[in-house]
Structures are given as C-alpha cells and as structure tokens.
Amino acid sequence: MSRLLERLAEVRKSGDVARLAEAIPYARWMKIAPENGTGELLTRMRFHDDLIGNTFLPAIHGGTLGAMLEMAAIFHLLWETETETVPKIVNITVDYLRSARPLDVIAAAKVTKQGRRMVNVFAEAWQDDRSKPVATANAHFLVTSADEPSAL
C-alpha cells in the first residue's frame, strides 16, 4: 500500500486531514493542504511570494491555481470516496474567472459522476468571497474500486 494511503488510514482515525498533504512533496512545497474545520473538506493554498505570476497587478500565477484545484480534487477523492488506490489524473480543464490576488486560495471539490473506473470531479477556488470564484476546474481521474480490476 502506498505511503499516501497509509497516511489516509491514520488520518481517518485522528481526523487531522492536513497530514494528508505531508506525504506529497509538491503539496508541501506549494503550501497546499486540506482542512476540515468547518465540517466540509476544503483545500487551502497558503499565500507565499513564490506563487506570484504577475508582479505588476500583482496576481497569483494561473498555473498554481490549476495545480491547487487538481490537489483539491485528489484530497476530496481520497477523503470522501472509498478509493483503494491514489486517484490517477487523466485530464483537467481550468477556467480562469478573475485574477487571484496575493492572498490564500481555498478550494472545494465535488464528484459529478462516480463510475467504477472513472470519476468526474468539479472543483472551485476562491479567496475572501466564496461567491466570487477565481477559477473552476473539471477533471477526470482513474480510480480502482474493490470489485473492479485495476484500471491504472
């Protein structure tokens, strides 16, 4: 079993979801981690200067928004579904709605369709006002369920 899934099993007992991110070097480097203080699983990317893509506005680099939406979808799948493997991304489409200011970015994800091998996930990211999203994404992931041979 992968380190991430072992970590998931621990986190299910302790309830400390932020620890999920510790198993992923890129998530640590980007300061992206899940949180569930409000009862809803959210993913937060803590602002730091390395996220900036436009120093004039200033604005966060669009690539980092795509990255955190993808991480938000993965954390959601790990936490909210019965996946037995780490979900494997097939593709993602990111829509950029507003420029993201030098602040934390928060994202929520939901499963639009759960198949036995393929899951379609929608994710939405905002900053201080949830009704004004900065970016949204749709992504497909290959997953494996107990009754299905590995699709990965």
Add this chain to the structure above:
Amino acid sequence: MVNPLADREQRLAFFQMWFSDTIPHSKALGIRIVDARRGFASMRLDWREELVGNPETGVLAGGPLTALLDGCCGMSVATLLKEPKPFATLDLRIDYVKPATPGQAVIAEAECYRITRSVAFTRAFAHHGDAKDPIAAAAGTFMLGTKGEVTRPQSIGREAMGLEIKP
C-alpha cells in the same frame, strides 16, 4: 531597422529574463527558456524532489506541468503581439497522456496558431525530448486586452521579435 534581438542567444537571454527570472513562480520552478520564435515558445523544467507528486515513484505532480504549459502557451502568445497589451489565461485543458519519467527534464513546446483582437488560441505538448512521445498535451486560450498595465513580458513581441516592422 534591424531587429535588435535578431541574435538567437541574446533573444533567449531576453526571454529568460522576462518569462522566468522576473516571474516569481517561474523562477521558483527554475524554468529555462529553450526557444522563442514568432508564434512558438519552448521551455524546460528540470526534475527535482520538491516537485514530486508521488513519493513512491518520484513522478512529478501535475501542478508543475500545468504551470510550465500555462507559461509556455502564454509566451507563444506574447511573441505575436504587435501592440503591447495585457492578457490573461481564459482556460487551459491538459491531458496527462503518460507519467513523466523521474529524474528527467520536461520540455514544453507551445504554438499560438490563431490570434484575434480579443482571444489567442494555443496548443502545447510536454515531452522528454521526443515530441512524438508526449507526457502531456494542452490547449490554452488567452483573453487579450484584460485590465491592468502592460507587463514587460506582454510587450516582448515588439521588443524582441521586431513586430513593429511590417513583414
């Protein structure tokens, strides 16, 4: 008038400065500019441990590829701008067709194949040196004339590509 940056090395150094070294996130990723021509951009991202998504395999996370492809598509747009104007990514689709090989650098190549007054359309691939064997494919569209001041990278078409000279 002679294009001031007709020399390839000088031109790449100029793009390196304005499309990586002065963009904090690109600089943090360590992005290197490989090529820049009208409507075409190529960048390289070296593998490193911090960018790994799966610690068991050492495969890069999707995020660094997203940022690389977004930046590369954006640079291909900038090479075609006759007039400096602010622009921003409108949407970006990425197909992850094969995992990146741990330890190997990723090359991105982007083409801006159509530019209109308001929108620029780009396609890109990421690979390990053989464009026929891609890791990821991308399609990005960019909104031109967005709010804010023109940044230096957004005025590079005129400066580096000599686009004020009618071809």
